[in-house]
Amino acid sequence: MFTSFLRPNNLSKKMMRVIFSIYLGVTCLITSMQFLSEYLKTQDSILNELKQLEETVHDPISTSLWQYNQKQLDALIDGLIKMPIIEGVDIFDKNAKNIISKRSYTPASVPLSIFDTKSDLNWALNNEKVLLGSLTLYSSSEVVLDRVLFGFSLIAMTAIIKLSILFWLFIWAFDRYLASPLKELMSQLNKVQLSQNISERINLSNIENNELSLLQGHMNKMLSAMERDRERLLEDEQAKRNWLEETVAKRTEALQILNEKLKELATKDSLTGTLNRGSFFERTQHLLVLSQRQKSSVSFILMDLDYFKLINDTYGHFTGDKVLIHFTDTIQTFLRKSDLIGRLGGEEFAIFLPDTGIDDAFQLADKIRKTIRNAILEVDGKTVTYTVSLGIESSEPKDHLISELFKRADLKLYGAKEKGRDRVEK
Numbered sequence: 228m229f230t231s232f233l234r235p236n237n238l239s240k241k242m243m244r245v246i247f248s249i250y251l252g253v254t255c256l257i258t259s260m261q262f263l264s265e266y267l268k269t270q271d272s273i274l275n276e277l278k279q280l281e282e283t284v285h286d287p288i289s290t291s292l293w294q295y296n297q298k299q300l301d302a303l304i305d306g307l308i309k310m311p312i313i314e315g316v317d318i319f320d321k322n323a324k325n326i327i328s329k330r331s332y333t334p335a336s337v338p339l340s341i342f343d344t345k346s347d348l349n350w351a352l353n354n355e356k357v358l359l360g361s362l363t364l365y366s367s368s369e370v371v372l373d374r375v376l377f378g379f380s381l382i383a384m385t386a387i388i389k390l391s392i393l394f395w396l397f398i399w400a401f402d403r404y405l406a407s408p409l410k411e412l413m414s415q416l417n418k419v420q421l422s423q424n425i426s427e428r429i430n431l432s433n434i435e436n437n438e439l440s441l442l443q444g445h446m447n448k449m450l451s452a453m454e455r456d457r458e459r460l461l462e463d464e465q466a467k468r469n470w471l472e473e474t475v476a477k478r479t480e481a482l483q484i485l486n487e488k489l490k491e492l493a494t495k496d497s498l499t500g501t502l503n504r505g506s507f508f509e510r511t512q513h514l515l516v517l518s519q520r521q522k523s524s525v526s527f528i529l530m531d532l533d534y535f536k537l538i539n540d541t542y543g544h545f546t547g548d549k550v551l552i553h554f555t556d557t558i559q560t561f562l563r564k565s566d567l568i569g570r571l572g573g574e575e576f577a578i579f580l581p582d583t584g585i586d587d588a589f590q591l592a593d594k595i596r597k598t599i600r601n602a603i604l605e606v607d608g609k610t611v612t613y614t615v616s617l618g619i620e621s622s623e624p625k626d627h628l629i630s631e632l633f634k635r636a637d638l639k640l641y642g643a644k645e646k647g648r649d650r651v652e653k
């Protein structure tokens with residue numbers, strides 16, 4: 228408090244300088260006017276004194292002149308000139324000729340201004356006035372200043388004391404009611420700005436109900452509005468992020484489904500749902516290598532529907548498709564999970580049986596043949612029957628390529644066809 232009192236901040240200093248300068252100017256003006264009025268009053272009073280003195284010495288001087296008593300006249304003039312208010316005396320005869328002239332100052336120290344009183348010197352003779360000459364008494368500004376100096380010193384001292392007291396009071400008042408609250412306001416705003424924490428509020432200590440409290444209120448309202456805007460923005464951003472995450476999740480799921488479908492399309496036959504030729508050979512090649520390493524044998528059943536062209540020609544392609552679907556659906560019921568079935572061409576299919584010898588494969592193939600021969604298929608009110616020929620081959624330790632097995636099985640199938648169809652050849 229004391230430091231701020233002695234060293235006010237910039238605003239206080241500036242305000243104090245402005246107001247103090249105005250006050251100093253006004254005080255100087257008033258003091259000067261007081262001094263001038265004091266001076267003029269004193270000058271009037273000295274003039275009156277001069278007149279009274281003139282009246283007092285008027286008769287003795289007239290008598291000395293009438294009697295030509297030069298000695299007495301000189302004594303009177305010497306007495307007058309020694310008086311503090313008199314700076315000079317002039318006596319003129321009736322022809323305006325200066326007969327006595329005395330000054331209390333030297334030509335080197337002539338006062339700034341001189342004023343005087345003048346009166347005629349007369350002698351009464353037989354009830355008549357005889358003009359003897361004139362008497363002029365001089366006083367000066369020096370005399371007036373000597374008189375007013377003390378009073379003026381008092382006025383100046385009072386003004387200086389008043390100024391000094393007001394000087395410090397101004398500083399204290401500005402610091403207390405304006406500069407300090409503003410400084411606190413700036414410091415709190417700075418804190419908010421540095422911390423970026425707009426949930427904080429301005430809270431000035433010692434605040435009164437004035438413009439500063441209104442400013443504080445406005446700033447707090449602004450901070451509240453900013454906080455609300457930020458919360459709204461954060462909520463919007465969160466909603467957008469959620470929407471984005473949801474959309475991405477949905478798209479990812481859709482893509483996964485699409486990928487599955489593509490994979491299925493790439494690996495499966497669209498009509499029967501069995502593996503297509505490429506995919507079947509790829510997988511069975513891998514399984515063959517695996518079984519050779521495990522020293523187990525696999526079997527390969529190659530199947531071809533008999534006179535399928537005739538079915539198409541007799542019942543139409545749609546019925547032909549139904550037969551193909553019926554055939555694969557029937558086969559699937561006989562297979563293990565580890566077995567693979569694929570469509571190698573139009574009406575040609577193959578089954579890969581891991582860990583299966585030729586006899587087991589033959590039993591399965593024959594079961595398929597018999598089931599198909601006995602199956603009666605109803606399509607669009609028409610009864611369709613068909614048969615299938617099968618060729619079987621089992622792997623040998625030297626077999627490393629699935630195409631070798633296929634070729635051998637194909638020969639067997641050819642044999643089955645040759646021998647009249649609806650047969651299994653091993």
Ligand SMILES: Nc1nc2c(ncn2[C@@H]2O[C@H](COP(=O)(O)OP(=O)(O)OP(=O)(O)O)[C@@H](O)[C@H]2O)c(=O)[nH]1
Nearest residue numbers: 531532533534535536537539544545547548573574
């Ligand atoms: N409906 C239908 N027919 C097909 C499909 N793929 C091939 N075919 C037909 O299958 C028939 C096969 O005929 P072929 O090769 O002469 O054999 P086949 O008539 O079965 O005679 P064999 O095999 O000697 O018993 C052809 O008429 C093809 O058009 C298919 O996906 N759907």
